[in-house]
Amino acid sequence: MRSAIVKAALLGIGLLALLIGLYSYGTVGQRAKSAEDEVKYLIGVSQPNLVEPWRVMMNEEIKREVEKHADLRVIFTDAANDSRQQADDVRKLMGYGIDLLIISLDDPVMLTPIVTDTFRNIPVIVLGRGVTGYDYTLYIGTDNRLIGSKAGEYAKQLLDNGSGKRIIEIKGLQGAPTVEERSAGFHEALADREDIRIAASIYADWQRDKSEDELNELLADHADVDLIFAHNDAMALGASKALAHHRISGVTIIGVDGVNSDNGGLQLVKNGVLTGTFTSPTGGGEAIQYAVDILNEEKGIPKKVILRSHQITADNAESFERKTAVSEVKPRRGITDHRPIRIGFAQVGTESGWRLAHTKSVISAAKEEGIELLFEDADQQQEKQIEYIRKFIAERVDIIVFSPVIKTGWDEVLREAKEAGIPVILSDREVKVSDDSLWTAYIGSDFTEEGRRAARWLVQELADAEGGVNIVELQGTKDSGPMAGRKQGFEDIIAQDGKYRIVDSLQGDFTFISGKELMHEALKKHGSNIHVVYAHNDDMALGAIEAIEHAGLRPGKDILVISIDATKAALKALAAGKMNFVVECTPLLGPQLMKAVKDYMAGKELPMKIITSEGVFTQETAKRELANREY
Incomplete structure (x- = not known):
């Protein structure tokens, strides 16, 4: 934080930068802020372009949120689709302090x-x-693999079973x-449909x-295309113009972004230009x-x-537009009637020291916040967890939280919770x-990234090793989220x-034995002949x-030993040179x-996933961390 005088000077520089393509929000615009106001923080926003409606919307959302903070100033940059210019823009922003x-x-x-x-x-x-990589403070975005999967499932719905269904995929940057x-x-998503094939893929x-x-x-060469999937709505609009130029009709177009603006996906769906789109929230606010x-x-x-x-289609575009236009946040039950949330x-079990620490953390945090917690231990049995979830539904709790034993088999009981109007939060594991x-x-870790981080260290550590490196992998519980993600990321x-x-x-099964x-x-x-052991958790x-x-x-x-969790016992082994x-x-x-x-009960919409910030430890750093480790 710098003094108000220094900040004012920096903002003056920012305004002069208008001449080279930069513009500052907070000192100019509809709600100008006084030069005498104390500037506590200066934030730089770097955009690669302001052509896409999605990016324009992102800046608008940032501006609206900044208006709520009198001590913030923001400087925006536009690189005009030039990556080198964007790198220079970041350096200039750093120069503005x-x-x-x-x-x-x-x-x-x-x-x-x-x-x-x-x-x-x-x-x-x-x-x-x-x-x-991992060198940033926070990433805000969407699950892009899931968006692609949803688009694929939608494409299958739109393309009836038959022969020779052709798709063109328009991708972003290679x-x-x-x-x-x-x-x-x-x-x-398309893998189970033999009648559908990707006829061509292009990068735009x-x-x-x-x-x-x-x-x-x-x-x-591909005038007989049946469907186009574009990775954003701007490219989808470009595709519609190309089809019109060739006088080709009847082609289904799916986009991604769903912005509500003149050329945004929402309006393009309402106007029949696109068949459907999938929202990709900007995260600006x-x-x-x-x-x-x-x-x-x-x-x-x-x-993260x-x-x-x-998903936005012609069937729900109007209602989606009305829903997103409502900005008032209303508390849900349990906040205003003076009773505890x-x-x-439903905890998965007590299979490891990590799990015991997880349980203790949830119980302690609930007590500290004055929240009533009904706790059940499923002892690694999915049937018990389903039984406990149904018990919570019957008792009309405000929210159900559970760590699933495995990823699949939850549709029926979760549908029962949804029909009862009870939200479900996943802790540590996904379904x-x-x-x-x-x-x-979902609140927890990015298991795939954990596997990647383990593998990146190994590849860097043995970069100069001659010959092959033989690895034994010790997997966690079959079909569980941590097992699947840690395996995929490592591979x-x-x-x-x-x-x-x-x-x-x-x-x-994540146990010592x-x-x-x-x-x-x-x-x-x-x-x-074993050179490396990669274990999916510390206990194993x-x-x-x-x-x-x-x-x-x-x-x-x-034999090198790599693990995931960083419990105190593992850090001791690491400090002793055994890991x-x-x-x-x-x-x-x-x-x-x-x-x-509390945010949900206050009326806020929760992110789909909240991924925790986590570190990595070597033999050199383990000793320092041991003194701070709570579990």
């Missing part, structure tokens, strides 16, 4: 280095399209994580004009809310906030259901280098260490859970 950067990207691969450099000096919030995720989700860099030009060229919390050093700031996407919490509106929010990274090979992937038994099995089969890793020692080998030296790397997965979710419960 900003306290926090909000950045939205078209080219995350190219701009990740400047984001990393900025993050070393000030907080950085990334909006909409993520960067590669190599961007957002593009890869949306495309992967789309293709996965998120731009309407490029989409139109590329498709004009392509339609010469949320970015300012979190920016204030970050700058004021509030506790419990998440690492994933906003919910909604009641939560039903896989046919309708994601059956649950309200995503090692697949990029052929020398890393998983020679055995053994099914455990299973880790020990599975490692005994692996050692009998592979012996000293600690069991594996005991088995390695029993075989006369040195864990941490003869090599641990990715944190914090169980202390109680405070964030209670905040979400």
